[in-house]
Amino acid sequence: MTQAFRIENGGLINKDKKLSFKFNGKTYLGYEGDTLASALLANGVHLVGRSFKYHRPRGFFGAGVDEPYAVVQLFRNGETEPNIKATEQELFEGLEAKSVNCWPSVNFDIGAINNFLKIFLPAGFYYKTFMWPKSFWYRIYEPFIRKAAGLGVASTKHDKERYEHKYEYCDLLIAGSGPSGLAGAYAAAKNGAKVILAEDKPRFGGSLLTSDVNIGNQSGKDWADGIVAELKKMPNVVVKNRSQIFGYYDHNMLVMSEKVSDHLPSTKKYHPNKRLWYIRAKEVLISSGSIERPIVFGNNDTPGVMLSSAAKEYLKVYGVLVGRKPLVFTNNDSGYETAIEFKKHGVDPIVLDSRKNPESEIIDEAKNLGINIKNSYVVVAAQGYKKVKSADIASISEDKKQLGKIENIQCDCICVSGFWTPTVHLASQSGNKTKFKEEIDAFVPGQSKQNEITLGAANGVFSLEETLKTSFTAGSELSKKITENDNKIAIPNVVEKKSSQHDRFWCVPLPKGKNYKRFLDFQNDVAVSDVEIALREGYRSIEHVKRYTTLGMATDQGKTSNLNGLQLVSEIENKVVPAVGHTTFRPPYTPVSIGAIVGREVGKHSKPTRKSPMHSWHEKNDAVFVDAGVWLRPRYYKRGNENLFEASKREAKNVRTNVGVCDVTTLGKIDIKGPDAAELLNRVYTNAWLKLPVGKARYGVMLREDGIVMDDGTTTRISENHYHMTTTTAQAANVLSHLEYYLQLVWPELNVNVVSTTEQWAGAAIAGPKSRDLLQKLFPNSDVSNEGLPFMGYMEGDLFGVKARIYRISFSGELAYEVNVESDYGNFMWEKIIEVGEEFNIQPYGTEALSTLRIEMGHVAGSELDGRTIPFDNALEGLVSKKKDFIGKRSLQRSAFIAEDRQRIVGVVPLDKQTSIPEGSHLVKDDKAPLPNPKLGHISASCWSVEYDNPFSLAILKDGKNMIGQKLFAMSPLKNKVIPVEIVSSHYVDPKGERVRS
Amino acid sequence: MLYINCPHCGMRSQNEFSYGGDASVKRPELNKEVSDQEWDNFVYNRKSLRGKHLELWQHISGCRQWIKVERDTATHEIFRTFKADEEVA
Numbered sequence A: 001m002t003q004a005f006r007i008e009n010g011g012l013i014n015k016d017k018k019l020s021f022k023f024n025g026k027t028y029l030g031y032e033g034d035t036l037a038s039a040l041l042a043n044g045v046h047l048v049g050r051s052f053k054y055h056r057p058r059g060f061f062g063a064g065v066d067e068p069y070a071v072v073q074l075f076r077n078g079e080t081e082p083n084i085k086a087t088e089q090e091l092f093e094g095l096e097a098k099s100v101n102c103w104p105s106v107n108f109d110i111g112a113i114n115n116f117l118k119i120f121l122p123a124g125f126y127y128k129t130f131m132w133p134k135s136f137w138y139r140i141y142e143p144f145i146r147k148a149a150g151l152g153v154a155s156t157k158h159d160k161e162r163y164e165h166k167y168e169y170c171d172l173l174i175a176g177s178g179p180s181g182l183a184g185a186y187a188a189a190k191n192g193a194k195v196i197l198a199e200d201k202p203r204f205g206g207s208l209l210t211s212d213v214n215i216g217n218q219s220g221k222d223w224a225d226g227i228v229a230e231l232k233k234m235p236n237v238v239v240k241n242r243s244q245i246f247g248y249y250d251h252n253m254l255v256m257s258e259k260v261s262d263h264l265p266s267t268k269k270y271h272p273n274k275r276l277w278y279i280r281a282k283e284v285l286i287s288s289g290s291i292e293r294p295i296v297f298g299n300n301d302t303p304g305v306m307l308s309s310a311a312k313e314y315l316k317v318y319g320v321l322v323g324r325k326p327l328v329f330t331n332n333d334s335g336y337e338t339a340i341e342f343k344k345h346g347v348d349p350i351v352l353d354s355r356k357n358p359e360s361e362i363i364d365e366a367k368n369l370g371i372n373i374k375n376s377y378v379v380v381a382a383q384g385y386k387k388v389k390s391a392d393i394a395s396i397s398e399d400k401k402q403l404g405k406i407e408n409i410q411c412d413c414i415c416v417s418g419f420w421t422p423t424v425h426l427a428s429q430s431g432n433k434t435k436f437k438e439e440i441d442a443f444v445p446g447q448s449k450q451n452e453i454t455l456g457a458a459n460g461v462f463s464l465e466e467t468l469k470t471s472f473t474a475g476s477e478l479s480k481k482i483t484e485n486d487n488k489i490a491i492p493n494v495v496e497k498k499s500s501q502h503d504r505f506w507c508v509p510l511p512k513g514k515n516y517k518r519f520l521d522f523q524n525d526v527a528v529s530d531v532e533i534a535l536r537e538g539y540r541s542i543e544h545v546k547r548y549t550t551l552g553m554a555t556d557q558g559k560t561s562n563l564n565g566l567q568l569v570s571e572i573e574n575k576v577v578p579a580v581g582h583t584t585f586r587p588p589y590t591p592v593s594i595g596a597i598v599g600r601e602v603g604k605h606s607k608p609t610r611k612s613p614m615h616s617w618h619e620k621n622d623a624v625f626v627d628a629g630v631w632l633r634p635r636y637y638k639r640g641n642e643n644l645f646e647a648s649k650r651e652a653k654n655v656r657t658n659v660g661v662c663d664v665t666t667l668g669k670i671d672i673k674g675p676d677a678a679e680l681l682n683r684v685y686t687n688a689w690l691k692l693p694v695g696k697a698r699y700g701v702m703l704r705e706d707g708i709v710m711d712d713g714t715t716t717r718i719s720e721n722h723y724h725m726t727t728t729t730a731q732a733a734n735v736l737s738h739l740e741y742y743l744q745l746v747w748p749e750l751n752v753n754v755v756s757t758t759e760q761w762a763g764a765a766i767a768g769p770k771s772r773d774l775l776q777k778l779f780p781n782s783d784v785s786n787e788g789l790p791f792m793g794y795m796e797g798d799l800f801g802v803k804a805r806i807y808r809i810s811f812s813g814e815l816a817y818e819v820n821v822e823s824d825y826g827n828f829m830w831e832k833i834i835e836v837g838e839e840f841n842i843q844p845y846g847t848e849a850l851s852t853l854r855i856e857m858g859h860v861a862g863s864e865l866d867g868r869t870i871p872f873d874n875a876l877e878g879l880v881s882k883k884k885d886f887i888g889k890r891s892l893q894r895s896a897f898i899a900e901d902r903q904r905i906v907g908v909v910p911l912d913k914q915t916s917i918p919e920g921s922h923l924v925k926d927d928k929a930p931l932p933n934p935k936l937g938h939i940s941a942s943c944w945s946v947e948y949d950n951p952f953s954l955a956i957l958k959d960g961k962n963m964i965g966q967k968l969f970a971m972s973p974l975k976n977k978v979i980p981v982e983i984v985s986s987h988y989v990d991p992k993g994e995r996v997r998s
Numbered sequence B: 001m002l003y004i005n006c007p008h009c010g011m012r013s014q015n016e017f018s019y020g021g022d023a024s025v026k027r028p029e030l031n032k033e034v035s036d037q038e039w040d041n042f043v044y045n046r047k048s049l050r051g052k053h054l055e056l057w058q059h060i061s062g063c064r065q066w067i068k069v070e071r072d073t074a075t076h077e078i079f080r081t082f083k084a085d086e087e088v089a
């Protein structure tokens, strides 16, 4: 394969290293340092895709981030990625890419029929057509759009690549390594500031790579190379290429996506694919440059029509001619620079300049080179379907309204320059309100909102000399403020050619009788006629016009189309552009991989996993785990072929008949110390705490200020001024914050300290009629008799040499104890309990059996304390003190909370004593009532009662107090079940609570 | 992401903090007669201010102190921060 459009000498690519790649199945050759775009152009390939709506042929329009057309599907190392700009993708050996938006192939595309039926696809097409009839949506419209539209296909496989996040702080962050970025970085670095310089392209230097200038007696590029080399050596500077700062957020936080591996055939071992940098910068220098804008004319989307700056970049950076018969169409001097480059490489361009009689050094140079220049001339329309073959050109009147006689001239590419648009995205994202600058017909940043400054072309300054001067100065000044160093830097001499004023001209009128499509937005196929329709139909706000026409809403965010769209609206509306205003720039500036945003927080790493010290024992003993908040807890221990139901029933039954042990390490634990500890408890719990003796535990309920139950648990008085509080697993963090809130803000006079000790203690609940016998064997030297350690008693004990805390508390409703040891001894404790318990037929039990035990006892848990219930609802009103005040007490007087028919916890048993009731089922009076069937309550928790061997549920039921004995229906539309039930007491087993005291 | 000056720890990113609502709300004293209206104002009624707002944040992944932050709700600008017991002038 020859690279017919590669020039002999020139370009910054490495011609010693050939790379082979495939595009649409065909193999080509390129060089190291190419982009996919430059390598394809070197091979004369201009047709790369089809447009979004009309499926018109698409080529290359730009040479970088602004590219609206050349979006491809990339295949790399067995993975595929959509929405890749060929102009940004660096070539590597074995690269494979395919066109998108075309079916069955880029050369023969059925969707292109839209192009010939375009009368059916005007602005608002999607809104109008696909709205009606509704039933057509799924069957006809959606499949059609899915097949025809879209910018590639996302992989459905798990992404093997790794993405990392990095947090960084710096004094000065610089976005863009063109002349102003380099000057600013250099000056600040010399003052000792911590600098991060970010460049989205592989090569540093920005416009200096392609401009014909001299800085300090060197070429612009050599100067840039020298500065970058020096910066890289400095320890206070981070220099990053392939790194796009795409978002400017609050308080000078910027986010940058670094492409670490996309330019390689596969990611190196231990390297990420991309690295997302969160950078908090004291100061930000935005030196993001500018993007050339097109001039709008007929068929201006034909492959071969491209930005003149892109043609120059392909030539100077990649050594590629985008055509051999170029036509340059310009309204300013930039087009001449491209023409001069062509001429220097033996290609004869024709320049059409919309201006009548421009004069400048650059134009003189072009004239001296003998370039054919036609003044007051425009391209009326490009001709050719898959590639430009010729152009219809004409002279144009001074008022730009009348075209002269149309001539057709041969050409193979049209290089367009409609002047420059500063890249103000980052400044705008920072909150800076941009202002319209008449001299350049574009928006530039206005008053700084955060610590940001925009310089150079991004600020609408196109003179290199001025750019360097202001940027060196800014770099010095900004860093001086921070480091207090003031190293003077000599600003180098600059030789550049002066430009003349551009022409305020952006759209070629249609010739009489012609109806050429003149495109504004190339990626979304929005033409001048579409915006005209939108305005005719009454859309006025630019934000509405944008959404109705989709102008600027494609993945390129209208980088080349926004201003021309505004010009059009302002012209039709007869307003000046600043009055029309522009749409808001929002991050990201360029598309960012979802993988990069997610980073390492995928799969197992998406949240931390907390394991108890006994976890490995559970694993070895066939525990099946369940997520409990961030903890992993054994749900049941599987024996043989048991399922969840069978295993949990066995475990629960064993607690009721023998003894079981449950890992309760996950319970929240808070250590409370200080002379006012009792007073604190007395204020946050609903019941009385001032008289709790040392060595005793008490059950407590705490409310939020709105009277809703927040949490429950037991708190034990360890010594005079020392308490041990337990919370539910789920609320542990909230309860700690709650206590800290009151101690720090509301009652700072209380002398109390609180600290979380959840992870300091391993806990085992030992429950069942034989638990005391077991405990006695575990603590032979302690008196654990009913007198020595009564219900709600506490003592310290010696567990085979390990200090342990023993609490006589019960969640299962059986005679039960909880033993705590320091976490590191957790496994030792557990193994001892199992070993010693063997003779009592001990079995470990999981959360499922634990639930069963508490449900049939009518003990409330998270499913009842669901953020909507007050103490009465949970039959906890006995714990609400009438004498003292506490958090949330005043709210309990609210009329709804004291209503006669207030909801309340009840027990529910199916009449057939067989059918389990799904949790969440609604309780209704009449199962045949018309919808919406009035709901009386809901099932909060269900289990299989091991005591009675039938299903049992808890429910929160309206007027629950007076409903005992009533027959209702439990309905679960989700499970398609209607179950006749009887309402019983929530205390289904041992209603007098005798077992815990036995 | 906001950058909050914890009076105890210094400048820290927002993801170390949790938000705690309006800092100007005063809890009625315990054991004091409170009218329905007063209580509703304390528990429920909040102004959704545009502009300067004194609010509570807790430095949960840092010193765990509750602090007061004077912030503009429209621009996110933070003017001053205070310790829990500091009087705000």
Ligand SMILES: [Zn+2]
Residues within 6 Å of the ligand: B006, B007, B008, B009, B010, B059, B062, B063, B064, B065
């Ligand atoms: Zn702090």
